[in-house]
Amino acid sequence: MTLKHDTAPAADDVVNQLLDAALMHVPFDGWSDATFAAAVSDAGVDRIVADAICPRGAVDLAVAYHKRGDALMLEQLAAEDMTGLRFRDKIARAVQLRLEVIDDKEAVRRGTTLFSLPQYAGDGVKLVWGTVDxxxxxxxxxxxxxxxxxxxxxxxxxxxxxxxxxxxxxxxDHQATWEFLDRRIDNVMQFEKLKAKVQSNPLLKPLMVGPNWLAQQIRAPEARDDLPGSVGPRT
Structure with missing residues (x-):
């Protein structure tokens, strides 16, 4: 006799099902308990399974939504031809792509509100760090x-x-945003130029010995995925 076993869906598949269903409700109810309950019902997912995979409910779905955007951005970046672009322009283009893959501005607005709350601010910082990393x-x-x-x-x-x-x-086409982005990156580049001038100034070099030594002792994380914003072990 051959016994048939039901194959349980993978956790990622369940999260994606719930997320797709939740996005229909987020514009009205935000990333809330009401949205999570509606998503569970619409997706036809057992509530016990949903709670086990997303113990914080809609908060975990909001995190998944942000990470989905990061994954889409990386796909777009891999397909981009950036030959001949200055590095600052490559960075600007990457940020632009990250925003362009978003198809629901209200979901981001609601997420920004959610992650500004004290109890979820740490999640927000970690997500932003993960994006820039x-x-x-x-x-x-x-x-x-x-x-x-x-x-x-x-x-x-x-x-x-x-x-x-x-x-x-x-x-x-959000042209004002891209101009704003360019100005912010220009500000950063000006600061980097100022740092380089300070480092190369012979009168200031003696004063920089201590800070430079301390900076050299700080190393990037290796083979860890428990730091803010880590997207996996560094190779």
């Missing part, structure tokens, strides 16, 4: 010292500011 890694960043942190920290600020501007932008 994915960008730098995809663009071939190989830094292993303090620059690994400063690059991601700086781009986190640029990205966060650009998202907030984009949420309120009603210009044609």
């Amino acid at each position: 994915a960008i730098w890694t995809a663009l071939g960043d190989s830094s292993e010292d303090i620059n690994w942190y400063t690059k991601r920290g700086t781009l986190s600020g640029v990205y966060s500011a650009t998202v907030l501007y984009w949420l309120g932008d009603d210009s044609l």
